[in-house]
Amino acid sequence: MIQNPILRGFNPDPSIVRVGDDYYIATSTFEWYPGVQIHHSRDLMNWRLLTRPLTRPSQLDMLGVPDSCGVWAPCLTHADGLFWLIYTDVKRYGCTSTGGATGSASLRDFHNYLVTSPAIDGPWSDPVHLNSSGFDPSLFHDDDGRKYLLNQLWDHRPGGNRFAGIVLQEYSVAERRLVGQRQNIFQGTAHGLTEAPHLYRRDGWYYLLTAEGGTGWNHGVTMARSRHLHGPYELHPEQTILTARNRPDAPLQRAGHADLVETPDGRTYMVYLCGRPLRNRGACTLGRETAVQPVEWGDDGWLRKTAPQLQALAPGLPEHPFPSAPEREDFDAPMLPVDFQWLRTPWPEELFSLRARPGYLRLVGRESIGSQYRQALVARRQQAHCYSAGTVVDFEPEHFQQQAGLVCYYNASKFHYLYITHDETLGKHLRVMSSLPNHVQTDTFTAPIPLPSGVPVQLRVEVDEERLLFAYRLPGGDWQRLAQQFDASILSDEANAPGQPNFTGAFVGMACQDMSGSALHADFDYFDYRERPYCVDAMEPPT
Structure with missing residues (x-):
């Protein structure tokens, strides 16, 4: 059995990829340097901290950024013989580290970058600036070889929805920039705070996974799908496919911001962030952590709804433990x-x-x-x-x-x-x-x-x-x-x-x-x- 969370302590916003028999999870580091934590596993049960790829001033310089800014929500993928890492460098989120205003409470600065490497432990390239329109960027590699960037769209205008939906735009590898027009493919649901997009291709469908409800007690994972990349996207019949929002007794709270990976035999596992509060839904002093568990596809082509699991069924791969860290x-x-x-x-x-x-x-x-x-x-x-x-x-x-x-x-x-x-x-x-x-x-x-x-x-x-x-x-x-x-x-x-x-x-x-x-x-x-x-x-x- 997998004992959740698999990445204990502050390790939020997981993005997972499998390359051969190896699994890698990238998580956010915010103002802590070096940027992005990448963990490694061969059995989805045992994990080790392997590397932090953003180590040079040209890749990441966070001098002066407020608390809880910096590196948000990396996305780690593998295609064309390369690892692709997308991340947001947040320079302002409306407040100083002591809670005072930095100017407008509605204006934000989110810069999205891409770095690549032929090996997971580097060397990683200097970054390509993609856009600054919102946070939680994700790179989707379509079956025809074309690549698309998705991200949450921030709308600072008065009277509107700050979380204005999920936008998609093509990325040109040859030109090292976004091309064409961006398109808002999903504006979210009544839960609001739509973010953390990941896109998948399966059985002729495009599946869009997002997080909604905020990263606190109301957090959850929303799914939608479309026959066409640009939509329209229909909602899952139950809308939210993983959450603890109505289960205050659950040992894993705040569940959301998920990503999917397939094992070699075709089973699907979901990683997601969670929190282990002190008793009676107290504070989460361990921060937002990462859990993993299997999910099942129904005959209707939708993932079945599930709940966060403290213990989850392992995929039956050969166990691959790592040496314990020294005390x-x-x-x-x-x-x-x-x-x-x-x-x-x-x-x-x-x-x-x-x-x-x-x-x-x-x-x-x-x-x-x-x-x-x-x-x-x-x-x-x-x-x-x-x-x-x-x-x-x-x-x-x-x-x-x-x-x-x-x-x-x-x-x-x-x-x-x-x-x-x-x-x-x-x-x-x-x-x-x-x-x-x-x-x-x-x-x-x-x-x-x-x-x-x-x-x-x-x-x-x-x-x-x-x-x-x-x-x-x-x-x-x-x-x-x-x-x-x-x-x-x-x-x-x-x-x-x-x-x-x-x-x-x-x-x-x-x-x-x-x-x-x-x-x-x-x-x-x-x-x-x-x-x-x-x-x-x-x-x-x-x-």
């Missing part, structure tokens, strides 16, 4: 471990180094935490509701504008940061800064804890669903747990600042700031991340 990263290699990312910039050498002090991750203090430009923050996804994470930091700040430590981070307005700093009265000390949404005073601080100079400090966090606890330890000493219990549920889409988009998920990692501009560095000797099935009250003291 501890010692930073002994010259490259950053694959599970870690940073924010926005295609110039990571400005933020961190694994060579400056071998065996350590050195973060160079840059801008304030939450900056939309250059902040030295390296983190990995939270992938379970209960986990422990820890590190040791060697850091000697000289004044209050220099900080470094362990952070649980969603975005610039939602985080808990256990950091070391210094001031002229207290000297070197430790405290927690929390940025809390929906509060008049968004930043809160705990009382400072004095620290001795000249020694590294171990830092640790323990998360049990909505509860978050910090601890620290000095060399030769015992772990000291901070008295405060922090709210982990703010690290979620649902903990929303007014007017602010929230589409990512919780991360845990390391950070360093030097807001004086002196670029003081902090060295981190290791980082460990261990998932737990039990609560922190029952834990042994961390080791």
Whole structure:
């Protein structure tokens, strides 16, 4: 049986392709760099993170983009001996990262690009700009070899439907551009928010899959079909073929934004995004994840309606497990471990180094935490509701504008940061800064804890669903747990600042700031991340 979700933690908007015996899923990365996560499987049960293709400034530069902008909804296909990757680079979505207006609430900037590669792990080409008319682009390869781009159409005009339908336009490989006129082939249903188009050819029909209802509790997958590429498209008799909108008890919520793949023996599987909320439809601190399950075609040529499945029937392929990721990263290699990312910039050498002090991750203090430009923050996804994470930091700040430590981070307005700093009265000390949404005073601080100079400090966090606890330890000493219990549920889409988009998920990692501009560095000797099935009250003291 397949255990869903197959891609745990922040991995939304899945696009799947099979090439021979290999399956690949591309998911959105938003403001996290490098862009697009591609996972690999040979049995649809076991998956590994294989690569992130958008690694160069020419492919992706997100400096200055607001939170939850950046790379949206990639589409991964294979044809003519090439992998084709389409993605949106969102530059504005109506709000700043702190919820304030950036201008017009109706205007958006969505730039859609195409890159190609002969191999899944690259090298990937420089991008071709396709259009900027909307988001969620998808490339359809028709049986006659012609190619077509579909995307959601954004309409900023007053009084209309912002989600104005799905448009289709031919792409010329020879000219490397869209040709002909775009045509609106599907304007959606009463559920609204029509997006995420994928087109398929089967038994003389063109099948159009879309997402509707928004990416929250009302999310769902809508199907339509036509005998002709340009339509008209008739709706599925049940309209929505997969959703959890009327099942608040379902363990997988927010199901939608789907794609289809066929196994070698002709069975069809659907991948889709989902969320695992805290109990009683609480916050989805793990972000939007990816699930997969089989779907069946009826005698009428329609996919049968189904519901999200926590366990799904595997296709019976030979099992192909991958080695488990290590719980501890010692930073002994010259490259950053694959599970870690940073924010926005295609110039990571400005933020961190694994060579400056071998065996350590050195973060160079840059801008304030939450900056939309250059902040030295390296983190990995939270992938379970209960986990422990820890590190040791060697850091000697000289004044209050220099900080470094362990952070649980969603975005610039939602985080808990256990950091070391210094001031002229207290000297070197430790405290927690929390940025809390929906509060008049968004930043809160705990009382400072004095620290001795000249020694590294171990830092640790323990998360049990909505509860978050910090601890620290000095060399030769015992772990000291901070008295405060922090709210982990703010690290979620649902903990929303007014007017602010929230589409990512919780991360845990390391950070360093030097807001004086002196670029003081902090060295981190290791980082460990261990998932737990039990609560922190029952834990042994961390080791």
